[in-house]
Amino acid sequence: MNIRILLVLxxxxxxxxxxxxxMGDDCYSNSNTQSLTSNNEEREYLLxxxxxxxxxxxxxxxxxxxxxxxxxxxYINDADMRTLAESDTFILVYPQGSCMNGVSHWNPSLPGAxxxxxxxxxxxxxxxxxxxxxxxxxxxxxxxxxxxSNGGMFAYGLANYKSELIAAVGSVSGTILxxxxxxxxxxxxxxxxxxxxxxxxxxxxNDYNSAQSAIDYWVDFNNTNSNPILTTDSNGGMTIxxxxxxxxxxxxxxxxxxxxxxxxVWFNTTxxxxxxxxxxxxxxxxxxxxxxx
Numbered sequence: 001m002n003i004r005i006l007l008v009l010x011x012x013x014x015x016x017x018x019x020x021x022x023m024g025d026d027c028y029s030n031s032n033t034q035s036l037t038s039n040n041e042e043r044e045y046l047l048x049x050x051x052x053x054x055x056x057x058x059x060x061x062x063x064x065x066x067x068x069x070x071x072x073x074x075y076i077n078d079a080d081m082r083t084l085a086e087s088d089t090f091i092l093v094y095p096q097g098s099c100m101n102g103v104s105h106w107n108p109s110l111p112g113a114x115x116x117x118x119x120x121x122x123x124x125x126x127x128x129x130x131x132x133x134x135x136x137x138x139x140x141x142x143x144x145x146x147x148x149s150n151g152g153m154f155a156y157g158l159a160n161y162k163s164e165l166i167a168a169v170g171s172v173s174g175t176i177l178x179x180x181x182x183x184x185x186x187x188x189x190x191x192x193x194x195x196x197x198x199x200x201x202x203x204x205x206n207d208y209n210s211a212q213s214a215i216d217y218w219v220d221f222n223n224t225n226s227n228p229i230l231t232t233d234s235n236g237g238m239t240i241x242x243x244x245x246x247x248x249x250x251x252x253x254x255x256x257x258x259x260x261x262x263x264x265v266w267f268n269t270t271x272x273x274x275x276x277x278x279x280x281x282x283x284x285x286x287x288x289x290x291x292x293x
Contacts, residue, residue, distance in 0.1 A: 043128070044096040069105075088285065091132065147172070149199070152172050169190075170283065188222075188283070189222075190280055215243070
């Protein structure tokens, strides 16, 4: 699977993640954003500094990426981690993807002949991490990335190509595009996906890798147990299966949450009382860039 296919099909499939009320002349509209210049382009991001942060000790940084056609201002409400940031004291940032053919997007792959996007989002996020770390007391060994849909793809892109910056990643209703990144350390991964996802099918298709293929890649890369521990929970009429692949290198794990009948969404349906935001934070926060803390 390569990004050429992704960027041909995403305008057709990701209409549901576009917030038309927030679409301006530049394909998105945000409020209260900050900006930096990366590759001679001004890039926006929403930054949440919790009231519990006082700068006296270093804190984690969580990056959360919107889906195709999305805006950071709308997405922060859909995939809200601000309450968690307050209670657990971490800095939270929602970056904004750039415009391509009138729609915002993330480019999870390196430049190449089959890559129809010229956005260097990998460099943008590296610059963003450095920018935030220059102003706040960031624990640079505890920088995490997660995202929804195309944003979940980008989180995997960071795990592939910027692993020296990222301690753990999460993907919600996304998939992995490339399986050949130079990942430099064992990478903890959490993946949440619905079996009735009509945009990025759980079982994959000719255009997208399956959820299980992404899990299999990281299970193999991290040398975890190949036979997962299965836990099941039912909430609100939906059954959720949790597959835990444990005991990987540096004690990392790979975890899959399979939402039976779940659609292409950031999941608010809970597993043992925890929604997607809580599940992801509880998972990634167990790790730093060296593995299990």
